[in-house]
Amino acid sequence: MISILQTVKVKDYLKNVIKDCEKWYTGTMDQNQEKAIAIYSNRRKLDKISNFKNLQSYGILPITLLLRWTKNYNTAEAKANNIYELLDCSSFFIDDYRCNINCLYGGPIDLGSDENGVYKFSIELNLLYRKGEK
Secondary structure, eight states: OOOOOOHHHHHHHHHHHSTTOOEEEESOOOTTOSEEEEEEEOOOOOOOGGGOGGGTTOEEEEEEEEEEEOSOHHHHHHHHHHHHHHHTTOEEEETTEEEEEEEOTTSOEEEEEOTTSOEEEEEEEEEEEEESOO
């Protein structure tokens, strides 16, 4: 049985990697923040891991990273692309979990601006993890 990695642990790790964001949330977001990132455990349908013989000892945590970043589209898009490039194909450890990120869709998804004029982007990713490799 694979021990499940908690979403809050992923958020805490990412806070140390994406240092220019002071407002981080898990499962919700304060819509009054102009620069904020929220991380959500996603219910995206995954292929059965048993179909991938070499990955059977891994767990997969589908994640949505929601970025709210300024009222300037170019700044928001550049930040979203920077985060996507930083995370895609990255490998790291969280506690004693070995983690690998696979970002999806070839780039961030533009969600437009909200009622406050702040631009939002979504980064969809799968986090593969295995406990006990450290």
